[in-house]
Amino acid sequence: MKILVLPGDGIGNEVTAQAVKALRAVTANGPGFEMTEGLIGDAALAVHGDPLPEATLEAARGADAILFGAAGTYESDLLPPEKRGGHGLLRLRKSLDLYANYRPVTAFPELIGASTLRRDVIEGVDLMVLRELTGDIYFGTPRGVHRDDRTGERVGINTMRYTESEIRRVGHAAFRAARLRRRKVCSVDKANVLETMALWREVMTEVGRDYPDVELTHLYVDAASMHLIRRPRDFDVIVTGNIFGDILSDAAAMLTGSLGMLPSASLGEGGRGLYEPVHGSAPDIAGRDLANPLASIMSSALMLRLSFGMEAEAAAVETAVRHVLAEGYRTADIAEPGSRQVGTEEMGDAVAAA
Ligand code: NAI
Numbered sequence: 001m002k003i004l005v006l007p008g009d010g011i012g013n014e015v016t017a018q019a020v021k022a023l024r025a026v027t028a029n030g031p032g033f034e035m036t037e038g039l040i041g042d043a044a045l046a047v048h049g050d051p052l053p054e055a056t057l058e059a060a061r062g063a064d065a066i067l068f069g070a071a072g073t074y075e076s077d078l079l080p081p082e083k084r085g086g087h088g089l090l091r092l093r094k095s096l097d098l099y100a101n102y103r104p105v106t107a108f109p110e111l112i113g114a115s116t117l118r119r120d121v122i123e124g125v126d127l128m129v130l131r132e133l134t135g136d137i138y139f140g141t142p143r144g145v146h147r148d149d150r151t152g153e154r155v156g157i158n159t160m161r162y163t164e165s166e167i168r169r170v171g172h173a174a175f176r177a178a179r180l181r182r183r184k185v186c187s188v189d190k191a192n193v194l195e196t197m198a199l200w201r202e203v204m205t206e207v208g209r210d211y212p213d214v215e216l217t218h219l220y221v222d223a224a225s226m227h228l229i230r231r232p233r234d235f236d237v238i239v240t241g242n243i244f245g246d247i248l249s250d251a252a253a254m255l256t257g258s259l260g261m262l263p264s265a266s267l268g269e270g271g272r273g274l275y276e277p278v279h280g281s282a283p284d285i286a287g288r289d290l291a292n293p294l295a296s297i298m299s300s301a302l303m304l305r306l307s308f309g310m311e312a313e314a315a316a317v318e319t320a321v322r323h324v325l326a327e328g329y330r331t332a333d334i335a336e337p338g339s340r341q342v343g344t345e346e347m348g349d350a351v352a353a354a
């Protein structure tokens with residue numbers, strides 16, 4: 001059970017350290033993990049002149065799971081891709097063919113008061129958006145901006161493209177995830193208008209026959225976006241393509257309140273996964289013990305569940321997070337009047353203790 005830890009840049013270092021603490025605490029009585037650390041992002045650029053050095057990629061290929069922090073800074077964002085810290089992460093995902101991006105969205109009862117949404121709508125929300133990450137209109141060809149021969153007008157072109165096998169593999173991932181949850185999959189498409197999405201629905205239906213114990217429903221993306229805001233509690237796993245998933249997962253994220261509360265997992269074949277908070281390196285608060293480590297800590301829970309099948313340990317980490325929130329521990333981003341404001345380290349220590 002090998003874990004490669006890639007803290008990266010800025011608060012990536014601070015929050016990842018807390019997730020490592022949680023992993024060590026929850027596996028203290030077992031064989032534990034073999035954890036090694038590697039360089040990525042601006043941190044790797046500074047040493048190797050490359051945001052994803054060969055040694056890091058090698059280590060990633062040899063690991064069962066990767067715990068990632070954040071990569072990039074505002075300075076390197078402006079440089080060409082090969083000198084851009086954040087590009088290291090994109091190359092890592094692509095190199096490992098991590099096609100399934102999971103974003104669980106949980107409304108914590110303790111934080112509902114701080115939300116702008118109605119309590120009766122978000123209370124009990126516990127869903128997962130599964131976004132396909134390597135296909136769709138983001139990668140399909142032909143693409144580009146061309147000059148029309150006849151009219152001389154410029155034309156922008158992208159192609160929504162999915163092969164049957166690309167749909168099938170993310171479909172299986174959705175049903176497998178649902179079996180660890182409430183056994184419901186909602187596939188989101190636009191099958192009424194788009195051929196690609198008609199195929200999507202057909203293949204999802206075929207895949208669903210292998211999982212008679214999981215309920216499969218279909219929604220068009222426009223209707224899904226409405227239901228997601230109106231009745232988010234009804235959803236368990238939402239599986240969808242790259243572009244619809246991009247949009248729906250950001251909308252769903254706002255059900256929870258803070259960027260610092262959102263974990264994610266990206267998986268390929270064989271269970272090897274990359275686990276990371278949704279947020280970036282947050283240069284504005286980096287190095288000041290201000291960052292909320294809960295997104296990173298909850299990413300480590302996803303690692304336990306999805307890469308190692310350690311459901312009890314994963315649940316223990318999530319329960320610990322709920323416990324410290326119930327005790328009133330709050331980092332600055334989720335602080336309310338009267339709450340017990342703590343720094344990154346203290347929050348991490350409290351979760352590990354719990
Ligand atoms: P960001 O997510 O780093 O920060 C956005 C805002 O949210 C900031 O005000 C920050 O202080 C706050 N924030 C983020 N995480 C927080 C946490 N855990 N606790 C408390 N507050 C938190 O996004 P931004 O500012 O757009 O990007 C900063 C750098 O990070 C850029 O160089 C960008 O390229 C990179 N980035 C990297 C990502 C990754 O590695 N996955 C994702 C997004 C951005």
Ligand code: MG
Nearest residue numbers: 245246247250
């Ligand atoms: Mg997005």
